[in-house]
Amino acid sequence: MTDLFDQTPLQTPTGPRPLADRLRPRKLDQVIGQTAVLSPDGPLGAMLAAGSLSSLIFWGPPGVGKTTIARLLADETDLSFVQISAIFTGVPDLRKVFESAKIRRQNGQGTLLFVDEIHRFNKAQQDGFLPYMEDGTILLVGATTENPSFELNAALLSRSQVIILQRLSLVELELLAQRAEMDLGRALPLKGEAREAMLEMADGDGRALLNLIEQVAAWKTTESLTRDQLSTRLMRRAAKYDKSGxxxxxxxxxxxxxxxxxxxxxxxxxxxxxxxxxxxxxxxxxxxxxxxxxxxxxxxxxxxxxxxxxxxxxxxxxxxxxxxxxxxxxxxxxxAPKSNGVYVAYKAARAAAKQTGSEPPPKHILNAPTKLMKDIGYGADYAYDHNAEDGFSGQNYFPDGMKRPVWYAPPERGFERELKKRIDYFAKLRAKRQP
The missing domain is CATH 1.20.272.10 (Zinc Finger, Delta Prime; domain 3)
Structure with missing residues (x-):
């Protein structure tokens, strides 16, 4: 299978080429996964068919083909592929990249600039790409594992199309494992349940799976391993989880x-x-x-x-x-029975409190500790509810002139069934006792 993908020698000056590098596809139709974006009806497939590739932002988890697809897009469109990482690239490096792209453009060769971890660039650095995108010096393809809406500035997003790449399914990971076995020339020494466990350990990451396969292939064993035996030899990858992201x-x-x-x-x-x-x-x-x-x-x-x-x-x-x-x-x-009745009522009350500002309570429910306050009507005609029939006076407690609202409307669920009966009961008494 090696000759189907990459003709680079298996040996490098530092040793054997990693399996993930050997199996890197040479054509887009060899990419495993991402059918939704690469198919003729997908965004990338449609762009290539129309011959109008635009700047792109690849958003997806690690090991799903962001770098590979960018490299193959450059091949498909006869663009020079240049790759940088935002982690290791500073402003002087970017200037050199742009100058080289200008020279290639003058010689009739376009440049696809692939920027890995593009979200690592700050907003000012991101702005630095804009003039070179607008004048056609580069076609930018950025890769990020973070939500572009939060990490990339609006100007860069407005000039790019965001392409969402999905983690690989277990079926797609199995296809990748079969491709690796063809390259290795032998089947992995794993029983069915152990093979499933290995695919699960990859957690949707194709590159991680190939690294696991390399470890398994290197073991000296004449018997197929069980799931438990595999688990003792391989460490499960930590689940992707950013506690602050x-x-x-x-x-x-x-x-x-x-x-x-x-x-x-x-x-x-x-x-x-x-x-x-x-x-x-x-x-x-x-x-x-x-x-x-x-x-x-x-x-x-x-x-x-x-x-x-x-x-x-x-x-x-x-x-x-x-x-x-x-x-x-x-x-x-x-x-438990569900209700957001109090939540909705509270939000409505907060909104009304902001709207009505400093409206005072009605005078009849204000305390009158001094003679002056009594003289101006504080506490006048207050009805003490315990002395009223049924312990309910029905008097107004909202600011004078404010139309009485109904915010709390409990549903017929759980204990709120009983609360609704009480609300209805007091509403009838209030209507009877108010003029």
């Missing part, structure tokens, strides 16, 4: 929405994913408690207590024992 917010959003959607299994999965990624359990305890008051509220007042108790249990037990208490709270919240 977008992945952090994506996973807590997935956990929150799973709880809101009453799916305890999905909620436990995302909870476990965050813990496995190294998330602080105290952050999860805080967010779980927030879920209780935002999405369950008074439909189950006990939900908040369950969260606070699980939080306290975690603080006493620590990790990993205390994490079970948090998991218990997650399941309770997922199965």
């Amino acid at each position: 977008e992945e952090h917010y994506n996973l807590i959003s997935a956990l929150h929405k799973s709880v809101r959607g009453s799916d305890p299994d999905a909620a436990l999965y995302w909870f476990a994913r965050m813990l496995e990624g190294g998330e602080d359990p105290r952050f999860l305890a805080r967010r779980i408690t927030r879920m209780a008051v935002e999405d369950i509220g008074l439909a189950d007042p006990q939900a908040q207590d369950v969260c606070l108790q699980s939080w306290q249990t975690y603080e006493r037990l620590g990790s990993p024992e205390g994490e079970l208490a948090l998991a218990q709270a997650v399941v309770y919240l997922a199965l």
Whole structure:
């Protein structure tokens, strides 16, 4: 299979070429994965068919083909391929790159400049690409694992098309493993379950899979290894998780929405994913408690207590024992009746408070500790509710002239069924007793 992809000698001055390098495709139709963008109907396929390739930003996890596809695009369009990394490239280096691209352009040769980790450049450095993109000196292809919306400036994004590359599926990883075996000239010494475990360890990263395959292929064994035997020889890759980046917010959003959607299994999965990624359990305890008051509220007042108790249990037990208490709270919240009635009412009340500004309370509910205050009407005609029939006076508590709103509308779920009965009851009494 080597001759199908790369004709470079297997040996380099420093030793054998890595398998990932040997298997790098030589044509776009040899790329495994990314069918959605490379197919004739995909964005890149359509650009190539029309002969109008524009500057691009490849956004995706590691090992999904960003560098390979950029190199092949240069081949397809007869552009000179230049690769730099934002980690190791400074302003003087960029100037040299642009000057070389200008010279090539004068000689009739365009330049595809591939910038790995482009999000590492600051906003001013990113602006430095703009004039060379606009005058055609370079066709920029940037690669990033971070959300371009947050990491790249608007000017650069407006001149580029963002192409989202997906992690490789298990089926695609298996195809890559088969291609590696053809290159090696032998099958990997793994039983079926062990092979599946190896694919899972790669976690959607093709380059990581090929590195794992190289390790397995180097073992001196005459028998096929089981899953357990493989696990003792290979270290599982840490799950991709950035506790301060977008992945952090994506996973807590997935956990929150799973709880809101009453799916305890999905909620436990995302909870476990965050813990496995190294998330602080105290952050999860805080967010779980927030879920209780935002999405369950008074439909189950006990939900908040369950969260606070699980939080306290975690603080006493620590990790990993205390994490079970948090998991218990997650399941309770997922199965509890849901209501955002108080949340919606609170937001409406905040909005009204901002709009009405400094409107004072009505005088009849103001205290009057001095004679002057009594003389100007403070506390006049206040009805003491305990002395009223049914313990309810029905008097107005909003600022004078403000139309009485209805913000809290509890749904017919959980304990809020009882609260709705009380609201309806007081509303009828209020209507009866107000003029």
